[in-house]
Amino acid sequence: MSSHSTDKGPVVDDTAQEASGNSVAADIRISFKRWLVKNLRNPYVIFTSLVQPIIFFVLFVEVFGAIAGSTLSAALGPDISYVTYLSPAIIIMSTLSSAATSGIGLVDDMEEGMFEKMLVSPMNRSAMFFGKVLSEVARIVVQTVIVLLLGYLLLVLKNGAAFDQYLRTGAAGIVGVVLVTVIFGGAFMAYSNIVALVSRDQEATIMFTNLLTFPLVFVSSAFLPLSVLPGWIRTVAVFNPITYGVDSVRAIMLGQDVMTVFEMTAFGGIWNTVVPAVVILVGFNVLLGSIAIRLLRRAASIKVQ
Amino acid sequence: MTSRQTYSQQNAANQSQETDLAIDAQNVTVTYEDGTEAVRGVSLRIEKGEFFGFLGPNGAGKTTTIKSLVTLLHPTEGSVRINGYDTATEPEKVRRSIGYMAQETSIDRELTPRENLQLACKLYGVPVDQREDRIEALLDLVDLQDVADTRSEKFSGGMKKRLDAASVLVHRPPVVFLDEPTTGLDPEARLRLWNYFERINEQGTTVFLTTQYLEEADQLCDRLSLLQDGQIIATGSPGTLKSEFGTDIFEITLENPVEERIERAVQAVRRIETLDEPTIRTTEDGFTVRSARAREAASDLFAALDGTGVSVSDFDVRSPTLDDVFLALTDGSSDTAGRADTGMASLSAQEVST
Numbered sequence: 171m172s173s174h175s176t177d178k179g180p181v182v183d184d185t186a187q188e189a190s191g192n193s194v195a196a197d198i199r200i201s202f203k204r205w206l207v208k209n210l211r212n213p214y215v216i217f218t219s220l221v222q223p224i225i226f227f228v229l230f231v232e233v234f235g236a237i238a239g240s241t242l243s244a245a246l247g248p249d250i251s252y253v254t255y256l257s258p259a260i261i262i263m264s265t266l267s268s269a270a271t272s273g274i275g276l277v278d279d280m281e282e283g284m285f286e287k288m289l290v291s292p293m294n295r296s297a298m299f300f301g302k303v304l305s306e307v308a309r310i311v312v313q314t315v316i317v318l319l320l321g322y323l324l325l326v327l328k329n330g331a332a333f334d335q336y337l338r339t340g341a342a343g344i345v346g347v348v349l350v351t352v353i354f355g356g357a358f359m360a361y362s363n364i365v366a367l368v369s370r371d372q373e374a375t376i377m378f379t380n381l382l383t384f385p386l387v388f389v390s391s392a393f394l395p396l397s398v399l400p401g402w403i404r405t406v407a408v409f410n411p412i413t414y415g416v417d418s419v420r421a422i423m424l425g426q427d428v429m430t431v432f433e434m435t436a437f438g439g440i441w442n443t444v445v446p447a448v449v450i451l452v453g454f455n456v457l458l459g460s461i462a463i464r465l466l467r468r469a470a471s472i473k474v475q
Numbered sequence: 476m477t478s479r480q481t482y483s484q485q486n487a488a489n490q491s492q493e494t495d496l497a498i499d500a501q502n503v504t505v506t507y508e509d510g511t512e513a514v515r516g517v518s519l520r521i522e523k524g525e526f527f528g529f530l531g532p533n534g535a536g537k538t539t540t541i542k543s544l545v546t547l548l549h550p551t552e553g554s555v556r557i558n559g560y561d562t563a564t565e566p567e568k569v570r571r572s573i574g575y576m577a578q579e580t581s582i583d584r585e586l587t588p589r590e591n592l593q594l595a596c597k598l599y600g601v602p603v604d605q606r607e608d609r610i611e612a613l614l615d616l617v618d619l620q621d622v623a624d625t626r627s628e629k630f631s632g633g634m635k636k637r638l639d640a641a642s643v644l645v646h647r648p649p650v651v652f653l654d655e656p657t658t659g660l661d662p663e664a665r666l667r668l669w670n671y672f673e674r675i676n677e678q679g680t681t682v683f684l685t686t687q688y689l690e691e692a693d694q695l696c697d698r699l700s701l702l703q704d705g706q707i708i709a710t711g712s713p714g715t716l717k718s719e720f721g722t723d724i725f726e727i728t729l730e731n732p733v734e735e736r737i738e739r740a741v742q743a744v745r746r747i748e749t750l751d752e753p754t755i756r757t758t759e760d761g762f763t764v765r766s767a768r769a770r771e772a773a774s775d776l777f778a779a780l781d782g783t784g785v786s787v788s789d790f791d792v793r794s795p796t797l798d799d800v801f802l803a804l805t806d807g808s809s810d811t812a813g814r815a816d817t818g819m820a821s822l823s824a825q826e827v828s829t
Contacts, residue, residue: 186647186648186649186675186678186679186680187647187649188558188568188571188572188648188649189570189571189572189599189600189601189646189648190571190599190600191567191571191599191600192597192598192600200594200597200598204583204586204594207585207586207590208583208585208586211585211626212585282581282582282583282584283577283579283580283581283582284581284582284583286547286577286581287575287577287581287642288598289546289547290545290546290547290570290573290575291570291595291598291599292567292570292571292598292599292600293598471549
């Protein structure tokens, strides 16, 4: 056998060959699909994305709704139900919970050795992370739509209201709400990854993201109008991205300017809320995102660490 | 070994490419930020098609060296070319040429074995029409076809290790780095992997292997290097190393082995001139004699023992194993100090071979 093969030239069957690798777009798709499958299989993801919003929504409406009614009427007018008022808060809270898990997946990959496995493969490194981010964006989009519909269902059950009373800007409003949650989520995805990359530890990542994000929801305009809250909370709320996320979603849903921390009149209507809030959220994205990218670069670099 | 020839001939026919080396590391030095010198001037020249072993005690710098070969670590000094590509300037091309099995098992536990292998195929751009066949063959090889569609999170350590091995081989890389690929596997699984490594090596794949099982290195490797404290202390074929650094060993068991009798026998053996500078160690029931000329001096040894009136109940003479070479060369290092007795070392080698 072997003498024959030497005569005719070597047997180079298809065994050893350089890999062809993929285009960047294909790499993004590979990473995106992988994380999508992983997320769908993770019971924790289903819990934070679906079960938790339902629990919070129902509990808050039942408990706070009983006392918030008159406060609300005083602040925003008589025809706004607490369900409608609360929906933006639940939507933003769910986005927050989902975005905060972003770093856990990264740490998990590092602990499992998959991170290193990807690094020695021909996969494009930016594509590797971009695909993961996209899968989390997809999760936020789906989840936002579901929570939005859930809020409407609750409203119908309580008051029997029509959809345009719930979301006053209609179909364009749905797109707007989704876009805001994605931009809002981006900042917290970056934050979560920063914690993950600094701690390199799953428990620490879960702890530090929850520790910061859960109280942050309360020191914002999420549950009650800022005007009825203590002065120190109003001060903290100005620096709290949750305020801007909630305010812009709320402005879109109520179809009116609800900006709670400063007055703006240059853009007209809901834009007086949405434009400055989104600009501030993008600012958070740029700031936290650039730190996260820098840390990721360092984690993925081949320099001696 | 024939495969290596065929492979180099092929390269010669390819109008002698710039290099025939699969791995060409020059003076690789890795110094960590805290000043630890993990690797100190390691140079490796490994031909295409070679099966190369990289041995050394824990902490010798094996894994750090591998990481600098597979583009995970940039050496502080020195240069590395894999398959002709420079790891510093052409890391993407290096990554397309290699498969790397890390010491810690690396699989996606939320995916099934089949999905893990599909992911590896996709990552490396294996043509779609070939994926199915390769995946089936590898699942069969690592004996995971029964659980191919079960999520791998609850697998045993051995199953995960086997899946990991399959996933770094599915794209059939020209150069494969295996960092302790069979640690923790049962003997049957180990043998199957050994056979597979040999098979891909025969088909031209260069294999770079680190292992704790010297038996494994002895069986598989064309050549090997011994690493200690970040430096290569010996390189050669297992046979060369054994004849160069190992010595024959006499194991003698005495009847009624009380201390005084053993001592008397040892004194007599020490006086034998034909045993050129022997190393004698007493054991519980006798003693061992290591000497390059143990075999030639056998009759003198028995004659000397006869003269003492101490009778021998059992004796054994054996050729050096890689364990002996390893111990002789790395003597005094912390990892091997605990088992400095050669008897222990050979025993552990036998255990792994069963």
